[in-house]
Amino acid sequence: MKELLNTLAVQRWDDHRYYHHSRINQSLHLLSAICFLISYALLFVDPAKAALLAWCVSMTSRQAGHFFFEPRGYDHVNQASDAHKEEIKIGYNIQRKIVLLAVWVALPALLWLQPSLFGLITPATDLQGFLHDVGMAWLALGVAGLVFRVLQLWIQQSFMTGFAWATKIITDPFHDIYLYHKAPLHLLRGELIDPMEHVKTPG
Template identity: 55%
Template sequence: MQKLMGQLAVQRWDDHRLYHHSRINQSLHLISALSFIFSYVMLFINPVIASLVAWLVSMTTRQAGHFFFEPRGYDYVNNMTDAHKEDIKVGYNIHRKIVLMSIWAAIPFIAYIYPTALVWAVSDRYHDLVSITAFWWLYLGAAGMLFRMLQLAVQDHPLSALAWGVKILTDPFHDVKLYYKSPFFLLKGEMIDPMTHVQSK
């Protein structure tokens, strides 16, 4: 357990210091985190709403922060090129995210054009287009996490894979703790986190 928590701490620290310099990105992660927590609760009440909020609000704000607002040039805080950071990223780098989001975007089109291809994995109560899409988005989220964990277990170590899985599931709570002040800094005109706490380490 101690090794797992140590690995989790390292992954969380690297994720923050390498990929969350933009205050807009941090603020969007806060919105994403709060939406994910709502989805966690709704998963036991209404899985369709949980999935729609998770993917349409949480994932879109989270990924928009990375795609459009996070600086992609040389990282002077960590003395790394963007390409190097992408190579060492434990989770989904930009290339993997594009693949994942492309599958996500394709699901509603498949559900609309050829619903029988997807309806077999959905309860009889949920055979409308929105519900089919929502359930398959839930499956995609689970499959994406398990697939990457399997990759990490083979390429790196099972402990690294387990730590990353725990990190993904607990990121919403951790992101609230990290970024709850980010909107206030953004309103003050600070677009980039100076990361003095990173440089001092």
């Protein structure tokens, strides 16, 4: 348990200090976290709707923060290039995210063209049924993406690294609310970039 908590703490710290300098990105993560928590509750009531909310609001706002607002140049706070950070990223770096999001976009198109998913499911007969099938497909994609990366990390590094990362991903909404609940206030004050004074090392 101690090893898990230590590994998790390191992964969370690296994620924050390397990839969340933009106050807009932090604010979008706050929105994403709140919607993810609602999705967690919906999982017990309507898994398809939970996945629709998670992917259409939580994931899009979260990834928009990274793609469009997070600085991609040299990181003077951590003395690291963007290429270096992308190479060492534990989770989904930009390249992996593009692949994942491409599959996300392709799934509704596939269900539209193949409502029965090549005979694997009962085809939807109306819009509500189609949205349900899309939601379930996206839920399966989320689980598959999580498991796939855990297995990759297990092979490339260690089981603990992958297990800690999965724990981090699942609990990120709670942690993001804790970290970034003041980000919108900083934005209202005109601060677009977190000065990261708590990250900088002397020297």
